[in-house]
Amino acid sequence: MMPAAPPHVRPEQEGGPRRARLLMGLGLALLGLWTLHGFLPALAWGGILAIATWPLYRRTRQRWPRHGHDILWPALFTAAIALLVLLPLGLMAIQAGREAGSLLAWLQQAERSGLPVPAWIATLPFGAAQASAWWQETLADPGGAGELLARLNGPEVLSLGRQLGADLLHRAVLFGFAILTLFFLFRDGDRLAAQLLHLARRSFGPSGERVARQMVASVHGTVDGLVLVGLGEGALLGIAYAVAGVPHPTLLGALTALAAMIPFGAPLVFGAAALVLLAQGAATAAAAIFGFGMVVVFVADHAVRPALIGGATRLPFLLVLLGILGGVETWGLLGLFLGPAIMAALVLLWEEWTAAH
Known part of the structure; x- marks a missing residue:
């Protein structure tokens, strides 16, 4: 007994399932973006760093190929890029810490005895007299300097400091995820690039x-x-x-x-x-x-x-x-x-x- 022939599907009948798959894919993509929206900057920075350093990474890997899981070069390149970012920041933080003591001593002296009018104000091409008078009344007087510094030490400054600390912590977390993303992009970059190009050709x-x-x-x-x-x-x-x-x-x-x-x-x-x-x-x-x-x-x-x-x-x-x-x-x-x-x-x-x- 011959099997029954499959029913003929007309082109207009194929459009419904295709549109449904397209809408489902678009909906899932938007849902995924919404789920990851807090980490999208970290993913983007990881992608930019990977694209920027990929030619050097590829030449290095071709010059000294590895076999097996091949995590040595991704780990080394990721660590090197992290150090290139962290070392200057660390040096600036150390320098800022050294300057903090001098700044504190300067503030204490200004609060006790005021700040004398610097000599360069007299050399200004215009406004020298007004600037000198304002400095003499505000900063040269210990009372005026102390009042100004008291404003700088107010609750607004403390609130600004807390906000700055929270922002730095948030950026440090994003940097950590960017470096983690960079490692996986180095490891799987060839396959991911081929998949993205195939998707671009298939879609557009x-x-x-x-x-x-x-x-x-x-x-x-x-x-x-x-x-x-x-x-x-x-x-x-x-x-x-x-x-x-x-x-x-x-x-x-x-x-x-x-x-x-x-x-x-x-x-x-x-x-x-x-x-x-x-x-x-x-x-x-x-x-x-x-x-x-x-x-x-x-x-x-x-x-x-x-x-x-x-x-x-x-x-x-x-x-x-x-x-x-x-x-x-x-x-x-x-x-x-x-x-x-x-x-x-x-x-x-x-x-x-x-x-x-």
């Missing part, structure tokens, strides 16, 4: 894979344009700080490098260094530091950085700048890397959709 066709590759390339370009250029600016200005006699030039150079990763951030640091020199009476050195810093920032922001980021992302300078600033405003520090990647994907889609066929 060839353009989906091109967009994914362009976003990865934009992260590489942004890391080179922001991190490496920022480190270069910090090194140059750190040398300038040491030559000009700015206190703690190494620490200020590290702060300059961190600030230089954000557009228009470095002038805040070398401007403060110039003010410190001006307060010490070294007006020429202060002007030299500020002028040299502006030259370094101008060259970096208008020549080196757009070439590195724009060359990798194929974006004009205006879109690079808008992507970085808009990304920082929307996503925080993650936006430094997400903003240009999103703009690069949009530009690629725009070029494909508007191309003449």
